[in-house]
Amino acid sequence: MxxxxxxxxxxxxxxxxxxxPVASPAPExxxxxxxxxxxxxxxxxxxxxxxxxxxxxxxxFAEPPTLLRPSIDIREDDSAYRISIEVPGVDEQDVKLTLDERRLIVEGEKRQEQVEEEGRYRRVERSYGSFCRVLDLPEDAKAEEIQASFAKGVLTITVPRDEARPSRRRQIPIQ
Known part of the structure; x- marks a missing residue:
């Protein structure tokens, strides 16, 4: 759901x-x-x-995608939005966070290699891929005060809210 x-x-x-969707060429x-x-x-x-x-x-039905799509959790309270992006196997230096107007862009690349050698047997597993997620910031977000941290494969972004801007959300009583 x-x-x-x-x-x-x-x-x-x-x-x-x-x-x-990409338009297909017109038939002859x-x-x-x-x-x-x-x-x-x-x-x-x-x-x-x-x-x-x-x-x-x-x-x-196409080939498996090479593009990763990390999971995103967004929580909010009265003071800030907290965004958690799961990027397991990605190093902190391989993640880039940029702000373009009112869009927060999270890009990264996963490079993982595992080598196992035993006698005359050698096994190498490689996993590569890149991702890009774009988040549109709400009107009450203070874009100039965004903070980010990275720990144990989770990028946490804190976007403070502007208390001066009234929320458009209101509760409607049920009768």
Whole structure:
């Protein structure tokens, strides 16, 4: 279940806009109506799945992705937003955090190699991949006071809130 739809602020709107489906080249001759309907349904399904952050039909049957997608937890209280990003196996120096206007960009690269030698036997396992997550900051975020820390494979970002800006959220009484 995607709990993002229940969130009052869409932290991932820039990420979802970047996942537009790629248009296929126009065929040289007109397609039969049944095939046109099939392509239109595939396109519609891909758009719907990508809106919910799910892999599209084309992605499900393609090669396994080389791009990592770390899990993100966002908590808020009256004073700050706390963002935790799990990046196991990634070193602190391989993570980059930048602010572009009101977008927080987290990029990194995982490089891991394990070598096991025993007698005439040698086994090498390598794991490589990169990731990029883009978070849109809410209006009450103090972008100039963002702090980050890294410990045990978890990047923790603290975004202070501006108490001077009133929250648009209010509780509605149930009758």
């Amino acid at each position: 995607n709990l993002q739809k229940f969130s009052p602020w869409n932290w991932f709107k820039s990420e979802s806009r970047g996942e537009a 001759r007109p397609l039969p109506p049944a095939l046109q309907l099939h392509q239109e349904l595939d396109r519609w399904m891909d758009e719907t799945l990508s809106r919910f952050g799910m892999p599209t039909l084309g992605q499900r």
